[in-house]
Amino acid sequence: MREVFHQSLEDVQGRLVEIAELVTVAIDKATRSFSTSDVALAEEVIENDQIIDDKAIELDELAIQILARQQPVARDLRIVVAALRVSASLERMGDIAEHIAQLTRMRFPERAIPRGLKNTFIKMGELDVEVARTLAELLRTEDVSLVERIRTAEDKLDDLHISVFEKVLSENWQGEAAATVDATLASRYHERFADHAESVAKKVLYLATGDWTADTETLETLRLQ
């Protein structure tokens, strides 16, 4: 029974990694479509989001079957519950990649990326891709040192998010209302994307340390290193 359980868990883990990799591809394409106004690339992201959603639903079904058939307790139970939560976060990250692609499509043939913020958004896109890629690696390897890398990227994204608002609200901002709307939404999407990744990273850290309620403090400790 224990053997079967561990095979099931490996299956769950493999699927989480697969979804995280699909999310990495999605955010990479979405942010490139946003900075290059590549509407074909944007369409691809929008179309493929259904695959991520379907895979998340399949994974949830598998997790529920494991709960029903193998009735795990203690740490094993928490792993399965955590998988359900991770799947929800990954699915939401896929949605956010889709939203960024939708901004590209909405403004096409105009550029979605607001003038004067091109470098900022290219940097935010690169950081989100790094976050997603690191998250997939964390889920695959369970190497908790990667949590800190995600946290660092998330901090940088927070700073860039604030800098977007500073720019938009400064006196020399010359963007039209459309550019202000795009900058506000896109920046928010980037920040939320990394937020979800951090929340997943916390769960992996919890599973590694076994300490559910103290995950925030554990992360704080890691940050201080």
Next chain:
Amino acid sequence: MREVFHQSLEDVQGRLVEIAELVTVAIDKATRSFSTSDVALAEEVIENDQIIDDKAIELDELAIQILARQQPVARDLRIVVAALRVSASLERMGDIAEHIAQLTRMRFPERAIPRGLKNTFIKMGELDVEVARTLAELLRTEDVSLVERIRTAEDKLDDLHISVFEKVLSENWQGEAAATVDATLASRYHERFADHAESVAKKVLYLATGDWTADTETLETLRLQ
């Protein structure tokens, strides 16, 4: 054992209703603080969000204990898993109320509500309060006819969300960049709030109908009535 399980479920349900009621209070105060620039009310929402977060964590712990001790299967198992998801959505709705209160605080002593959009945001606020209140009632009574009421309010919120962008992007929009940012963020928060409520409503509907995968279609059917 069955008796114990049902008592546990009633406890879970009672706690979900309690959290939904706290979220209703939060969104009511947040939207009123936003339209009246009442910073004290906004502070109250920001401070009390921790209570919602704590209650969601306690509920999750209870649900995990039920899974471990009573090892439910079939529909019972799905009820507990659904409770975990509903708790995550309610917690997120509380966060969104907090974000709206933060907008109020950030602009104070200026008005956060953008000129020319006052009536729209008052209406959005009222709809979100209605959505939250109906959701608490749905969780308490399991009366699935309430799902349709939430869906209708969510549709109206979607229309208002689109109308905010139409206004902001129209030629006679005279708002500064700050007003454009506030309108964009606040409108997005209102729309997301109702989105989460709808996602909870779908889960309750699923529990009532027992059909997990077809919940979207079932909702579509309800909409056509």
